[in-house]
Amino acid sequence: MSKRTAEELNGAAPLKGGERPDAMDIDEKPSEMGEFEDEFEDEYESEDEIIEAGVDGRPDAEREAEEAAAMEVDGATGPGTFILGRTKLDPGQTLAPDTTTYKMLHNLSTPWPCLSFDIVRDSLGDNRSVYPATMYTVAGTQADSAKASDNSIMVMKLSGLSKMDGGGDESSDDEDDDEDTDPILESKSIPLTSSTNRIRAHQTPSQDASRAPITLTATMTESSQVYIHDITPHLASFDTPGSMITPQQNKPLCTIRAHKTEGYGVDWSPLHPAGKLLTGDNDGKIFVTTRTDGGGFVTDDRPFLGHTGSIEEIQWSPSEASVFSSASSDGTIRVWDVRSKSRKPVISMQVSKYDVNVMSWSRKTTHLLASGADDGEWAVWDLRQWKPSGTSAAGKPTPIASFDYHKEQITSIEWHPTDDSIVAVAAGDNTVTLWDLAVELDDEESKDTAGVQDIPPQLLFVHYQNQAKELHWHPQIPGTLVATGEEFSVFRTISV
Template sequence: MVKRTADEEAAAGPLKAGERPDAMDVDDKHNDMGEFEDEFEDEFESEDEIIEAGVDGRPDAEREAEEAMDVDQAGPGTFIVGRTKLEPGQTLAPDPTTYRMLHNLSTPWPCLSFDIIRDGLGDNRSVYPATMYTVAGTQADSAKASDNSIMVMKFSGLSKMQGDDDEESSDDESDDEDADPILEHKSIPLNTTTNRIRAHQTPSQDPARPPTTLTATMTESTNVFIHDITPHLSSFDTPGTIVTPQQNKPLCTIRAHKSEGYAVDWSPLHAAGKLLTGDNDGLIYVTTRTDGGGFVTDTRAFQGHTSSVEEIQWSPSEASVFASASSDGTIRVWDVRSKARKPALTMQVSDVDVNVMSWSRQTTHLLASGDDAGVWAVWDLRQWKPSAGGSAAAASAAVQRPSPVASFNFHKEQITSVEWHPTDDSIVAVSAGDNTVSLWDLAVELDDEESRDTAGVQDVPPQLLFVHYQNLAKEVHWHPQIPGVLVATGEEFSVFRTISV
């Protein structure tokens, strides 16, 4: 998964909300991972000595004890998850043999929130070099707020790792496997830091025209900006297209919030566009697109959280239901049809801030959450019941503490992102403030033969599939059309696919 190397500079700590990182080196074209050196390249090349278990005449227990000691005393070049601790001045480098694809791409300023845009290149594609489209918001230094922008981006030339023989690859795969990755972008001036950005697409009535792609940007200024980035996306693939200053202006500016916020989500069940936004005062607003193309914000806020709303998500199956996570340690479930604007369910899921949340698209009674203590958990919403009496008011007054389906405290810093695999309801991606992105398989059971093999490694749950190093890891998303591919952001963008997913 990763190998440990020395670095001259001490590793930076994770960003918390409101902190602004320093500027990074600008790479207008691309920033590939470059050449990898495998320091263990020759370790297993010799076939002169092959010793099978038990043939050395020693008792199995004695041999197994020695093997365990060998693991404990692994050399300084090998990082064992759950065992090895990085020393000051050390960082991690990837082991290329564990990746099918791995590229890093830099932007002028860190983009600590982004979204992946669905495109017209096809679903379930496996052609390399890969192409994808994203949108992100920058976090420029506070002294250079005017440098902030929304970046509409096209990543192309994303080739496989050299020597990878992925059996799933298409017969139509391009011969240009060694192409360098390219980052093209169009900038929309913003003049304020982006806290979180999410995209939504409305299908076109004309099959020959692309869908309309909208973005909602929660900002440090307390305003929420809605932009139409359709012309920016089209400009990448239509030579000579110029995006006009008018097209950079927001379609709508939501001014209902009196404090900045981090919670925003578009409904997947309202094609025209229905938006939730939550702020640090604990207030949640709904904004709906009208038949005429404008936007109307209901100024009657949903209230119930006693602290900031950190995450909001619409139900993937019920058009009027949404959930919110808060730094008050609760997750609350709401119905937009409620005249009382109070939660229908309130569950205490943590004793610290609940930073992020993800609703499974495949099994919609499952919800994942991540908190400030580094714990992420899975909840079965069928076990969450309103308080006696059944009224929303009674439910909001009684805070219940449910039991999770699964809970993991592998990460020792705050969870910064959690997302279910788009087609596999057992796979989850998690990013954390310990500069890592981890992949998990909830289908692995403790009594499986395979899990017993990994259970011997201290503090490593058998459900852990993979750990990817990402400096200042902030968000991770699965690509909905390229199976197994993830994009993570932090100090830079990382686009990767592992051999384990």
């Protein structure tokens, strides 16, 4: 629900697969890698009409009452109802966030769009509730094709992330150190010669038990090559005044050249601390790369084959070290076992008639898997109901929940790390939505919501994100989301 002009909105097209966004306005000072934007500065004094978009995309109470009185349609969404992500703004209209619905909200821009990123765990503690907050992330840029040499991996420290003035519940347990701070973005760049399709971070124990873990990144690029970097010194440099990054520290530890086409599937195994990496490409091939005892990397040149379309997403099982799943543009999700000599999937399920762009394996309840497709529908599956390929019980499964609220492709989906009923979804309709699958309406409540049939009761919150592409929950700051698209948003709502 950040502020964007109607002119910018109308010019934004959904992003998918290998499509690249237009270049962003770049500051003439190349050394300034990014900056926070004041979300609430002088724009409030503009003569443009401002629409307040609430948690479910509807206007404020007064306008809602006026529109409800004007509606003549019984039991349907009336023409006057504003639904974020669907209703088009008139010329001169802008969106402004309802600040009372956020505990924290910060936006930041980078020289080039970063359409894939990951959050790096830190040593500041788990279950943090102190403001201002600090976090570390890593992202890959998508520079204009004419300026491919401008691409880089950006290692970032975000600090001074304060709570909204007056935002949130006063009875909250959140702590505040009462410091009047401004948000700060610091970054270190690792040069790349190609734009990043997908980047993922992994931490592995240091050989010296007294030292911090080693942080590795795997970057799948448009060139088809996958680079593994050690960003440990880059992270350490933020908190070590005067430290410099050497050219040698910017070089990859390993370059994987097994893929002949670019791809989007990348995942580190959470159950192999030393480092075990999956990568999948547009040819439908999946390779496994393993870190050796000596610290090197070896890629098995025998691909896993079975998909008839591109690999859009790969994820290791959070509970079984040899199992992983993949989602494809062929509309299927397949489950594999790396111990299989045949390199064929154990289970193959047709879950959509459209491309399955993204999926998320629940870390809390590991038989639950969520998927999102090109038609805007996302669904939750119980893997216990899926039967091995070739058995008489195998066939098209029935999701335990599905939602078609979004009318553009799903671009990212992720389970809340500690609550198996909460799911965050990003879509090509420029929104990030939060869902509570535990919500069920009784008959009386259903009558109360009959006037807005297009709003599922499980929908908790709608956040505006132009060209929304990827999102992640912060694993150590409960309820906090980071999302990327045209710019980054860091936010926490009062509803989660």
